[in-house]
Amino acid sequence: MTPTPIILDCDPGHDDAMAMILAAYNPAINLLGITTVSGNGIINKVTENALRVCALAKINVPVAQGAGASLLGAVEAASDIHGETALDGAPLPAATFALQPGHGVDLIAKLVREHPEKVTLVATGPLTNIALFLKMYPELQDRIEAIVFMGGSAGRGNRTPYAEFNIWMDPEACDVVLKSGLPLTMIGLDVTHQALITKEIFARLEGLNTEIAKTLSGLMRFFAQTYNDVFEMPDPPLHDPIAVAVLIDSTVTKNRFVNVEVELSGLHTRGATVVDIYSRTGGKANVDVALELDFDKFWTMMLDAVEAAGR
Ligand code: BDR
Ligand code: CA
Numbered sequence: 328m329t330p331t332p333i334i335l336d337c338d339p340g341h342d343d344a345m346a347m348i349l350a351a352y353n354p355a356i357n358l359l360g361i362t363t364v365s366g367n368g369i370i371n372k373v374t375e376n377a378l379r380v381c382a383l384a385k386i387n388v389p390v391a392q393g394a395g396a397s398l399l400g401a402v403e404a405a406s407d408i409h410g411e412t413a414l415d416g417a418p419l420p421a422a423t424f425a426l427q428p429g430h431g432v433d434l435i436a437k438l439v440r441e442h443p444e445k446v447t448l449v450a451t452g453p454l455t456n457i458a459l460f461l462k463m464y465p466e467l468q469d470r471i472e473a474i475v476f477m478g479g480s481a482g483r484g485n486r487t488p489y490a491e492f493n494i495w496m497d498p499e500a501c502d503v504v505l506k507s508g509l510p511l512t513m514i515g516l517d518v519t520h521q522a523l524i525t526k527e528i529f530a531r532l533e534g535l536n537t538e539i540a541k542t543l544s545g546l547m548r549f550f551a552q553t554y555n556d557v558f559e560m561p562d563p564p565l566h567d568p569i570a571v572a573v574l575i576d577s578t579v580t581k582n583r584f585v586n587v588e589v590e591l592s593g594l595h596t597r598g599a600t601v602v603d604i605y606s607r608t609g610g611k612a613n614v615d616v617a618l619e620l621d622f623d624k625f626w627t628m629m630l631d632a633v634e635a636a637g638r
Contacts, residue, residue, distance in 0.1 A: 330357040331472075331574050332442055334435055336393065338366030338452030339376040340409055341416070341550040342567035345543070345629065346451050346477075347377070349568045351386040352632035355575045359438045359446065360389040362431030366452035366496055367405045368413025370395035373452075376414040378422035383542060384636045387424070389438070393431025393456040397497035405492060408553045416549025417542045432459045436467055445472035447574060451567035453493050454478065458500035461507055473510040477570045479587070479600030480516040481616060485558070487598065491516050494589060495598030501589045511614045512573060513587060515600065518580055519566035521620035524551060526562075531630055537637030565629070572625050573617065579624045580617035586610030 335350050335358060337343040350358045361381070363374040374392040381390060396402045409415065427434050435456065439446045450457050454476060461468060478493035478501065486492040494501045504511065524532075524547055533544050547563070554563035572579045586603040588610065590596045603610055 328355070330355050331447055332357045332359050332444055333447045333449050333574065334360050334362065334438055336362045336364055336431070336435070336448065336450045336452060336456050337377065337567070338364050338368070338373045339380055339414055340367040340373065340452070340567070341414060341546050342565050343367070343451050344376070344380045344414060344546065345565055346567040346571050347380050347386060348384050348636050349571045349629055349632045350449070351384060352635040353575050353628065356571065358388050359442060360391070360434055362391050362393045362434055362456055364393045364431070364452040364456045365395045365402060366493065367409045369402060369404060372413045374426065375422070376412065378426065379419035382420040382423040383539060389427045389434060391427040391429060391431040391434035394459060397453060397455055398458060398499045401496065403496060407557055408550070410549060414546065417545030419542070431456050432463060435460045436464045439467050439470045445470055447472045448474045449570050449574070450474065450476040451570055453496035454500035454504050455497045458503035461503055468507070468509065471509055473512065474504060475512040475514065475570045475573060476504065477514045477519065477567045479513050479602070481602035481604055481618065482517060484599060485516060487595070489596045490598030491600070494600055498589050498591050498598045502591060505587055505589060505613060512582070513600070513614045513616045514570045514573065515616065518617040518620050519569055520564045521622060522565045522569055522625055523562035524565055528626055532633065535630070535634050535637060539637045540633055543633060568629055569617070569620065569625065572628055575628060576624065579621050579628070581619040582615045582617050584612045584615050586612055587614040587616065
């Protein structure tokens with residue numbers, strides 16, 4: 328089977344870094360390029376992190392910097408979770424190659440235009456770049472196979488009581504994506520909170536005994552500490568790589584195809600995804616929403632990729 332061509336749009340970020348490694352080291356994925364978006368940190372921090380993770384994991388694909396603010400101009404950071412650098416916890420090597428010139432959205436367009444097959448967009452940060460791409464390059468929309476995004480929730484949020492961080496950062500961008508008519512898969516907190524880095528997972532990661540596994544363990548231990556401090560979760564959830572994992576093996580999650588809208592003006596709920604699990608609104612189904620995770624399958628895939636990156 329030919330590997331699935333993807334572009335990863337991300338805001339590294341601890342779990343974004345792991346998504347990069349899974350995308351680069353699983354043979355079922357053809358990682359065409361990486362674009363960055365402001366989210367876990369301001370744009371130049373997350374871009375620097377993307378380049379450093381490439382150096383750490385010997386990932387060699389074009390990387391371009393994307394949007395530095397949401398569609399409405401908001402800039403925030405998740406330093407309570409990811410630290411001051413947006414990727415605290417272990418020293419990372421310096422970048423080994425330069426950024427692509429130009430905006431990330433233009434790199435997405437170039438890669439999509441030049442690739443012979445349809446391309447899947449995987450978003451693990453706010454959806455700003457993806458929305459800009461859809462609006463700026465409507466002629467390329469039929470070159471997109473699907474969009475898989477980590478964000479949202481069918482239940483509670485994590486940035487506000489009802490809004491998940493990525494969607495809360497740029498609800499208008501999420502609205503553009505939800506209304507695009509493209510095949511969409513949502514990897515929300517419902518499923519990502521099942522991808523816990525348990526003690527056994529830490530032991531398997533550290534048991535790989537490679538330099539990269541040691542560095543990743545340092546990063547994940549930082550992430551575990553902030554998750555415990557902020558959310559009282561002793562085992563932190565590794566959200567973002569699930570958005571790659573579902574393209575490697577669709578049976579890694581169980582999904583429901585339902586209507587999803589995003590709250591743009593709620594008094595307390597701006598950025599909440601409204602997921603019509605029981606089809607009560609009559610709204611047209613537009614999103615395949617992942618709800619259950621095959622924990623063992625996911626972690627075997629993730630740790631195999633870390634092992635391959637260490638060879
Ligand atoms: C999402 O927010 C970020 O902090 C993580 O990288 C993930 O993409 C989880 O809500
Ligand atoms: Ca992220």
